Amino acid sequence: MLTVLRTCTLAGMALCVLLAAPETRAFEPFSPLPESPPVPTDNPQTPEKIALGRQLFFDPRLSVDGAVSCNSCHDLRRGGADGLSLSTGARGRVTTRNTPTLWNAAYQTAYFWDGRAASLEDAIARHIVDPAIMGQPDPDAAIVPLRKLALYRKQFSTAFDGWRPVKYRNAVHALAAYVRTLATPRGPFDRYLEGDVSALSEAALRGHRLFVEKGCAACHFWVNFAGPVPGLVIPMGEGFYELFPNLRGSRYDDEYRLLGADMGRFHIDGREDHKYLWRVPTLRNVTLTAPYFHNGSVATLEEAVRVMARTQFDLEVTGDEVSDIVTFLRALTGEFPPPESMTVP
Ligand code: HEC
Numbered sequence: 001m002l003t004v005l006r007t008c009t010l011a012g013m014a015l016c017v018l019l020a021a022p023e024t025r026a027f028e029p030f031s032p033l034p035e036s037p038p039v040p041t042d043n044p045q046t047p048e049k050i051a052l053g054r055q056l057f058f059d060p061r062l063s064v065d066g067a068v069s070c071n072s073c074h075d076l077r078r079g080g081a082d083g084l085s086l087s088t089g090a091r092g093r094v095t096t097r098n099t100p101t102l103w104n105a106a107y108q109t110a111y112f113w114d115g116r117a118a119s120l121e122d123a124i125a126r127h128i129v130d131p132a133i134m135g136q137p138d139p140d141a142a143i144v145p146l147r148k149l150a151l152y153r154k155q156f157s158t159a160f161d162g163w164r165p166v167k168y169r170n171a172v173h174a175l176a177a178y179v180r181t182l183a184t185p186r187g188p189f190d191r192y193l194e195g196d197v198s199a200l201s202e203a204a205l206r207g208h209r210l211f212v213e214k215g216c217a218a219c220h221f222w223v224n225f226a227g228p229v230p231g232l233v234i235p236m237g238e239g240f241y242e243l244f245p246n247l248r249g250s251r252y253d254d255e256y257r258l259l260g261a262d263m264g265r266f267h268i269d270g271r272e273d274h275k276y277l278w279r280v281p282t283l284r285n286v287t288l289t290a291p292y293f294h295n296g297s298v299a300t301l302e303e304a305v306r307v308m309a310r311t312q313f314d315l316e317v318t319g320d321e322v323s324d325i326v327t328f329l330r331a332l333t334g335e336f337p338p339p340e341s342m343t344v345p
């Protein structure tokens, strides 16, 4: 268990201690995707709200120039991302970071690469008025075009009570409710965890062992391979962070601009020890969401594994080890809903 302690930064210490304590050695670091996601009490899931959220997700009217919808960048049929290092939002503005997947996002404890949003609602509310994303100058501007449409007026009043239901908060709540439905259960590794030992190939099993032995699971564990799920050890909004790179000085620092101007969490709280501190991302469906890392600088999953091994543990991994770990990561791809449910309704 030493590797666990060796890789602990301050942010993850409480949990690392929990993982490393001798009496918790039987602790199972992984868990299949639960049947239903955590839901905040002020935004319960209802079929009407989810249907509205889906409608909005595919609607470019939400962007200031009508050029992009949520799905333009978070393409649900492409693993919830767009395959680009950086994406182009409203008015042709390019994002500063790589687009993360939205599949299984409900199981994160904070949102964005630096965890600055405390909930899905918070992330979406900031996104619509972000100049590089939907580009709306203010919440009202985002709502005006929706109010003009009879279909939306009807849908909003079916989904929400109250006077003039076509409002920003409700649009954000509906989108968040829809995003909470994006789950990919029953991947090979989920089935393995549920007792189907034939669900993993020999290579995937070797990869699983390496993933634990090398220490990857010290950060990439539990439901989303991204640390604690909301409510367990870490409450919603707090986030689970680690330094990247943990160990500086490898050739990857320059090659992939790991010590560039974007210093992650440092920009949120100004703490020196939070320079290059990033939220631990999910590894579910990770084979579908190249390129990798917050700046999208690494093109292949094999290379991402080598970069992680070197920057987090100063480990050189052999070609066979990388290939086995990638085979294991492929087993984290779950079942997607039918393609027709992932397009404009
Ligand atoms: C121009 C591309 C683009 C569009 C359009 C876009 N997003 Fe994003 N999205 C991103 C990027 C880039 C990030 C990461 C931003 C960061 O970390 O600073 C992100 C992050 C998120 C997150 C946080 C996910 C996580 O795990 O941290 C959510 C939720 C989200 N977007 C939802 C939406 C919704 C809903 C819409 C439509 C209203 C939308 N996005 C439109 C690019 C986009």
Ligand code: HEC
Pocket (backbone or CB within 6 Å): 007, 008, 113, 211, 214, 215, 216, 217, 218, 219, 220, 241, 242, 243, 244, 246, 278, 279, 280, 281, 282, 283, 286, 289, 291, 292, 293, 294, 295, 301, 304, 305, 308, 309, 312, 325
């Ligand atoms: C000390 C914590 C820690 C350890 C240990 C760790 N990771 Fe990571 N991992 C992270 C963080 C933080 C990121 C996000 C980095 C960033 O900002 O781009 C990440 C990102 C990744 C990504 C890219 C995900 C994406 O969507 O871009 C992959 C793949 C990955 N890790 C695999 C591994 C593997 C395989 C190992 C073991 C060799 C490992 N990690 C060990 C913390 C860790």
